[in-house]
Amino acid sequence: MLQSAVLGAGLFAGLASAVVAVPADAKTTKVGGVYAVSVAGFRFAEGRLSLIVQNDAYSAKLDMHSSGLGRLFSSGKGNAEATGWLRRAHVTPARYDLRSNSGKRDATKVSMALSRGAVRKLAVSPKLRKVPDRIPVTKRHKRNILDPLSAVLFPANGSEAKLDASACKRTIPVFDGWTRYDVKFSYKGTREVKNPDYEGTVVVCGARWVPVAGHRPHKVSVKTMADNRTMEAWLAPVGDLPLFVPYRISMETNMGPLVVEARRLRMVGEQKQAAAINE
Template sequence: MRRSDDRPSRFSPFAAAAGFVALTLAAPGGASAESLRVGGVYAVTFSGVPIGRATFSLVADGGAYSVKIAMKPAAVGKVVAAGVFKAEAAGWLHDGSVYPARFLLDSVDTDMENRVSMRLADGAVKYSEAEPGLGRMEERVPITDSVMAGGILDPVSSAVAFVADPGSKDVCARKLPIFDGWTRYDIKLSYEGTQPVDLPTYSGTAVVCAARWVPVAGHIPDKPSVVYMKNNRSISISYVPVGRSGLMVPYSISMKTLYGTLNVEAEDLKMTGPLTASAGQ
């Protein structure tokens, strides 16, 4: 197995898409008939070329949530990479916040495998194991206890927004403190505008947020990709409300990279359960 710093120098749009889609969301068996459910299919393109498709599901039931995402290459994407990406998270929704309890990631590409197992409680990481391990540790910003507490989110749980006024620009007035198993970073959101959404089973308005990636720990400060992403002003995430439930989920993601622009956009979203009647029903 390759170490994370021994990966090929060529850029893999599929791998980048898989990683960034994780800023998006199947359902576990046994969920009650009153569960709130969201399911969707997302198209992934790189510089306008289709490279993958992602499936997404969210179940919220009795204050608990479970989300899963799967992605595989499609069309031209099979030439770029022949891998698959799966991630899932579960936790609790209360006091207007998301509290993850576990996170699992399993990603297999043409010549690398990435796996993460994480447990969280009370907004702090209690256990984390990631493969492959990081190298060049003397060059990295140390990951200390202080940066691993205080409302930490895993990448999948960070996609679930819980706001008092669903559909409002409040969804953009947030900073997301994320740990992915290797690095700690923040995603800072700010309000950018709205856009209409008209899908086969969902119609409404998406709230568009500008996003900034801010490295905190575990990264190599002068690494070109880190420097580029830190200064990247071309990242946006748009959210749609899940009816009147207070939840919002991503509709689209756009990110400029060193090699082109990555776009992830929903082809369809289906929402069922309590308080979802106003969301495309």
């Protein structure tokens, strides 16, 4: 479930301690907060994601752990890190690493290096089991993709993050190390939100999950996800950047509504003169 939360929405922020080399006069924006993950109203996990954008480079880190009711079933925890560039309304990832452990099974690991949107090096554990009905992942499925953590960055198609249908006008191609899928977004409207650190307007997008490769198309879980019409992503603008990040992700499941929502969300942007930032 920890990995699913990273993939599906990937979306949970908290300003982590960091030492980041920054060129003099580099414009730096930080996003941080805490996201609660709940099913049927019961919290079972918490996520913290730090995002630092320096000019056109980004660095993101996500930490997740069991929380609330989830502690009764698992001592699971996981973390993911991603780096890359935001250029011309495009996200271009360079590196992605994932480590997660449920406490009852072997750790899940992904190490991925990318160049110009294509996977150059990949190591995953465990390997996908070979079965006749699985759609094979080929080299073309590893080109022009985003990793699951970089996929939570929504660059605007222009010089500012407009709170209109343009925020949702996108299809995100994701490769997680095992499977390749698309997430297609559509505009549904806007909402006003408020929490201790963030208050403002968010754009509400509908979302559809479309399997491409690495999946077994006749499995019930794959069909259920592909047929789900209840997925939503609420996108919050990041300061004065032409960029959005998710405020809330939700979908209906057979266990009740799955919701990932910001409990705290902080955004800080400033002109840095120092050679390094120490938080």
